[in-house]
Amino acid sequence: MSVLVLALSVGAACCLGFGFVLQQNAAQSAPLSDFLSLRLLLDLVRIPRWLFGIGLMVCGMVLGALALSHGEVSLVEPLLATNLLFAMALSRRQTGQPLGRQGWGGLALLAGGVSAFIVAGQPQGGTATVNPLRHWLIIGVVAGTAVLLTVCARRTRLSWGPALLALAAGLLYGLQDALTRISGQRFGDGGWTALSTGWQPYAVVVLGVSGLLLVQSAFETAPLRMSLPALTAAQPLAGIACGVGFLGDRLRTDTGALAWQAAGLAAVVAGIVLLGIHPAMPPGTGRTSRERMAA
Numbered sequence: 615m616s617v618l619v620l621a622l623s624v625g626a627a628c629c630l631g632f633g634f635v636l637q638q639n640a641a642q643s644a645p646l647s648d649f650l651s652l653r654l655l656l657d658l659v660r661i662p663r664w665l666f667g668i669g670l671m672v673c674g675m676v677l678g679a680l681a682l683s684h685g686e687v688s689l690v691e692p693l694l695a696t697n698l699l700f701a702m703a704l705s706r707r708q709t710g711q712p713l714g715r716q717g718w719g720g721l722a723l724l725a726g727g728v729s730a731f732i733v734a735g736q737p738q739g740g741t742a743t744v745n746p747l748r749h750w751l752i753i754g755v756v757a758g759t760a761v762l763l764t765v766c767a768r769r770t771r772l773s774w775g776p777a778l779l780a781l782a783a784g785l786l787y788g789l790q791d792a793l794t795r796i797s798g799q800r801f802g803d804g805g806w807t808a809l810s811t812g813w814q815p816y817a818v819v820v821l822g823v824s825g826l827l828l829v830q831s832a833f834e835t836a837p838l839r840m841s842l843p844a845l846t847a848a849q850p851l852a853g854i855a856c857g858v859g860f861l862g863d864r865l866r867t868d869t870g871a872l873a874w875q876a877a878g879l880a881a882v883v884a885g886i887v888l889l890g891i892h893p894a895m896p897p898g899t900g901r902t903s904r905e906r907m908a909a
Contacts, residue, residue: 619685622677623693629674631700634829634842635708636667641833650768650779650831658830675822678791683798687791687857688737688865691850692728694791695882698846698889699724705838720888727881734874735865737857745860752859753789756852760785764828776836780844783828787845788852790821792861843886850882 640661644654658664674697681690699721706717760782767778793814801809809815832841857863865875 616684619681619689620693622681622684623690624696626674626677626681627694627697628700629670629677630694631697631702632704633667633670633674634697634833634845635701635704635838636663636670637830638833638838638841640664640667641830642837644830644834646835649835650764650827652827654830654834655827679794679798682791682795683802686737686863687795687861688735688854688863689732691788691791691853691857692731692878692882694853695846695850695886696724696728698842698886701838701842702889702892716888717892720885720892723881723885723888725885727878727883727885729878730881731875731878734871734878736871738864749860752856756785756789756856760828776832776841777844779828779832780841781848783825783832784845784848785852786821786825786828788849788854789856790818790825791849791853792856793818793821795857795861839891843889843891847883847886851879 637658640658640663641654643661644657647653678690678694681693702717702721706712763778763782763785767775767782769775770778797809797812797815797818800812800814829841829845832845854863858865865871
């Protein structure tokens with residue numbers, strides 16, 4: 615694994631983790647009438663804390679794009695999942711809660727799971743598949759699942775809605791990362807002309823705005839612990855599926871390697887859940903007060 619890819623990925627995770635916490639701090643005060651509406655972004659843009667959080671997230675996305683230009687999606691995505699560690703660090707400072715067994719256990723599972731997946735899988739780049747059916751099938755399944763989750767979230771916005779929205783956003787962000795890598799390859803091969811004549815960079819923008827709206831709606835309606843774990847878990851899984859599915863990433867496929875990869879991903883998800891429900895994660899404001907603001 616390249617030291618440059620590691621540094622860029624961890625830097626991106628740091629910016630994303632800090633940015634998500636600041637965004638949720640601001641979004642929780644928005645009226646519920648803005649739920650899944652572009653008005654939500656227009657209201658939040660007036661809040662300096664939210665703008666700072668967005669700035670950090672953009673920096674994280676840029677660093678992530680640079681990491682993807684030098685490394686495989688299947689390598690970068692698990693490293694980006696460590697953004698929850700940085701979110702936990704900032705949240706712990708805000709709440710003053712000690713880590714305890716749950717916190718340290720979650721950290722160990724997340725870090726160990728990422729390490730196990732990378733060491734066992736040994737992600738390597740290859741020639742992207744030219745099978746258009748497989749390409750569009752994977753994109754359709756990921757995007758379609760995100761749409762379905764969003765529809766379900768609208769009906770349960772004050773119960774399971776935030777987690778479903780975060781899952782949908784994570785899927786979109788994973789797909790966005792895969793298309794960002796393709797856009798970078800097009801730019802490297804043919805410059806601005808090749809980049810502007812492809813559909814991928816425009817899809818990256820659409821996915822980014824859509825994911826942002828879903829995330830802010832999730833942050834608006836529930837504590838960070840209900841949304842960030844789902845977002846953090848879904849993004850690497852979607853990214854790895856796209857990387858192996860149509861970007862040509864290769865992982866070791868012998869029985870032992872597959873078992874360790876599966877165990878590593880399971881540990882990542884378990885660690886994310888443990889950290890996400892940790893008391894250090896900010897609880898957010900009460901639903902009743904937000905409903906009064908909406909009225």
